Amino acid sequence: MYAEGVAVMAGRIRDEDIALVRERTAIADVISEVVTLKSAGGGNLKGLCPFHDEKSPSFNVSPARNVFYCFGCGVGGDAIKFLMDAEHLSFVESVERLAARAGIQLRYVEDDRSTPRPRPQQGQRQRLVAAHAAATEFYRAQLTTAGARPAREFLAGRGFDRAAAERYGCGFAPDGWDLLTKHLRQQGFTHDELVTGGLSRPARSGSLIDRFRRRLMWPIRDITGDVIGFGARKLFDDDDGPKYLNTPETPIYKKSHVLYGIDQAKREIAKQGKVVVVEGYTDVMACHLADVPTAVATCGTAFGGDHISVLRRVLFDSDERAGEIIFTFDGDAAGQKAALRAFEDDQRFVGRTFIAVSPDNMDPCELRLAKGDLAVRDLVARREPLVDFALRHVISRFDLDTVDGRVEAMRRAAPLVAKIKDREKRPEYVRKLAGDLGMEIEPVQRAVLAAAHGPQAGSAPAAPARSRPASPAVDSPRSMVEREALKLALQEPVLAGPMFDAVEATDYQHPVHVAVRAAVAAAGGASGATGGAVWIERVRDACDDLAGQALIGELAVEPLRIDGEPDPRYVSITMARLQWSSVTGRIRDLKSKIQRINPVSNKDEYFALFGELLSLEQHARALREQAAGGL
Numbered sequence: 001m002y003a004e005g006v007a008v009m010a011g012r013i014r015d016e017d018i019a020l021v022r023e024r025t026a027i028a029d030v031i032s033e034v035v036t037l038k039s040a041g042g043g044n045l046k047g048l049c050p051f052h053d054e055k056s057p058s059f060n061v062s063p064a065r066n067v068f069y070c071f072g073c074g075v076g077g078d079a080i081k082f083l084m085d086a087e088h089l090s091f092v093e094s095v096e097r098l099a100a101r102a103g104i105q106l107r108y109v110e111d112d113r114s115t116p117r118p119r120p121q122q123g124q125r126q127r128l129v130a131a132h133a134a135a136t137e138f139y140r141a142q143l144t145t146a147g148a149r150p151a152r153e154f155l156a157g158r159g160f161d162r163a164a165a166e167r168y169g170c171g172f173a174p175d176g177w178d179l180l181t182k183h184l185r186q187q188g189f190t191h192d193e194l195v196t197g198g199l200s201r202p203a204r205s206g207s208l209i210d211r212f213r214r215r216l217m218w219p220i221r222d223i224t225g226d227v228i229g230f231g232a233r234k235l236f237d238d239d240d241g242p243k244y245l246n247t248p249e250t251p252i253y254k255k256s257h258v259l260y261g262i263d264q265a266k267r268e269i270a271k272q273g274k275v276v277v278v279e280g281y282t283d284v285m286a287c288h289l290a291d292v293p294t295a296v297a298t299c300g301t302a303f304g305g306d307h308i309s310v311l312r313r314v315l316f317d318s319d320e321r322a323g324e325i326i327f328t329f330d331g332d333a334a335g336q337k338a339a340l341r342a343f344e345d346d347q348r349f350v351g352r353t354f355i356a357v358s359p360d361n362m363d364p365c366e367l368r369l370a371k372g373d374l375a376v377r378d379l380v381a382r383r384e385p386l387v388d389f390a391l392r393h394v395i396s397r398f399d400l401d402t403v404d405g406r407v408e409a410m411r412r413a414a415p416l417v418a419k420i421k422d423r424e425k426r427p428e429y430v431r432k433l434a435g436d437l438g439m440e441i442e443p444v445q446r447a448v449l450a451a452a453h454g455p456q457a458g459s460a461p462a463a464p465a466r467s468r469p470a471s472p473a474v475d476s477p478r479s480m481v482e483r484e485a486l487k488l489a490l491q492e493p494v495l496a497g498p499m500f501d502a503v504e505a506t507d508y509q510h511p512v513h514v515a516v517r518a519a520v521a522a523a524g525g526a527s528g529a530t531g532g533a534v535w536i537e538r539v540r541d542a543c544d545d546l547a548g549q550a551l552i553g554e555l556a557v558e559p560l561r562i563d564g565e566p567d568p569r570y571v572s573i574t575m576a577r578l579q580w581s582s583v584t585g586r587i588r589d590l591k592s593k594i595q596r597i598n599p600v601s602n603k604d605e606y607f608a609l610f611g612e613l614l615s616l617e618q619h620a621r622a623l624r625e626q627a628a629g630g631l
């Protein structure tokens with residue numbers, strides 16, 4: 001199915017190079033850039049699925065087989081497929097990205113065999129990323145020029161020295177209409193690429209001009225570290241643009257997903273199970289430099305659902321390991337409003353959400369400048385549960401000296417208490433709210449109950465609806481052994497192939513298992529296969545049953561039920577158990593049939609069936625011995 005996608009492209013990548021990319025790519029490394037993975041036993045890894053929303057990890061990665069599979073939504077494949085799905089890349093772009101990562105120089109079919117050279121027309125994403133890398137270098141070099149003095153002063157004035165500026169790749173967009181545009185055009189980037197990437201824009205005259213001019217520049221990187229856009233701060237009074245200007249939406253820059261600093265912070269976020277959300281580029285820098293390495297910020301947009309999804313995967317925010325999310329806000333009205341909105345987002349995290357409001361309306365950057373690194377760490381340490389903050393804020397808007405004020409405050413605060421995820425904490429908050437309002441507990445309790453059952457109750461965290469692929473129950477021993485046999489064929493065809501192929505499809509009972517067994521045969525049988533993602537793809541392609549296709553991906557990564565490496569003995573035992581189940585089933589049917597036959601009037605049939613029964617029982621005994629471990 002990949003081959004087709006490649007064939008339609010001009011400049012097809014050579015098959016052996018694609019194979020080399022597969023071989024040299026460790027899928028776990030590629031996926032870890034986006035999803036925090038933990039051991040799932042059997043050498044496999046698991047994390048929160050990037051393709052569907054979930055609270056417990058069903059996304060599995062098998063480093064040994066170099067494949068991934070999600071038990072929740074059924075998406076699976078190799079590293080190339082992962083990038084295609086996760087980053088919306090084409091097949092060629094995925095291979096190119098992985099090749100660059102592995103240091104492999106790709107050759108294309110149309111190229112002269114003797115002179116490998118880069119393909120003239122790379123995928124769009126790679127071209128735009130290359131243009132951004134070149135622009136980053138250009139702006140960075142400009143920061144040391146005379147014209148960039150205000151930019152250097154700005155950084156110094158915020159407490160950032162040269163090393164800090166370099167660490168974050170800060171730069172300067174020079175005065176001039178088209179300096180960057182010309183520079184990039186000289187490097188071979190096209191008019192369209194510069195416009196599509198948001199680096200240049202057409203002027204009224206029709207010629208191309210730089211999007212950013214006379215501004216301090218922050219390169220914005222995606223989670224893997226590629227620069228995909230810029231944040232640009234105004235420096236001059238006669239610049240009538242907004243204080244901050246960002247890259248517009250482009251094929252590689254989606255502001256609803258982008259988190260500034262995530263490339264540097266992700267490792268610590270995963271390690272600490274904690275993330276600090278701040279408001280600006282300078283705040284991220286200040287936090288990291290003050291040894292709060294888990295800080296990230298949104299870029300020119302409010303914190304929203306897509307940001308939450310990105311963070312939850314890095315945090316491994318799940319039922320088994322809830323994360324901690326700390327929002328920092330200035331104490332001003334806008335910050336409080338943002339904090340209340342964060343209360344809605346809170347429902348989407350499994351973990352606990354906190355608010356850290358800085359004293360004297362200072363943001364982390366100002367705080368570090370005024371009071372030092374320790375004050376920034378202290379700000380984060382003095383965080384308060386979001387619900388406490390929200391309740392206090394809601395109540396503060398009412399005059400509690402009047403009955404009307406108290407009742408209204410209770411009415412507004414009750415829904416917040418009703419939404420507290422940890423139900424066991426609600427009574428405690430009911431008591432606290434009653435105390436704060438100066439009311440009896442009972443009416444407050446009633447108000448909270450009413451709010452919990454009101455129309456808003458639906459937003460309480462319900463069990464996530466998981467769409468599992470149709471997969472046979474694994475509770476019966478027979479189903480389990482059928483599964484195990486199929487896993488051996490998919491995961492260990494070299495070892496298990498001959499024994500697996502020798503057992504007929506009729507020995508399988510569950511229809512989906514029969515379909516998978518048939519697909520293995522249709523793919524040429526397990527005996528000749530060498531395994532890996534290619535083999536699994538081939539079986540999947542050969543399977544015309546949808547549930548079967550989903551099951552193949554699942555079985556390709558599900559750990560075998562054996563500690564350590566499977567050996568011929570294990571294969572033999574598994575296949576014997578499978579046949580034994582089938583044979584004993586036939587024995588049972590046969591006995592029932594024999595009982596219903598009159599041995600006198602149907603003597604011939606009776607003896608024929610009886611003979612069959614004897615040989616089946618003999619076979620069953622042999623299989624039972626084999627299943628017990630004798631070869």
Ligand SMILES: [Zn+2]
Pocket residue numbers: 049050051052059070071072073074075
């Ligand atoms: Zn999934």
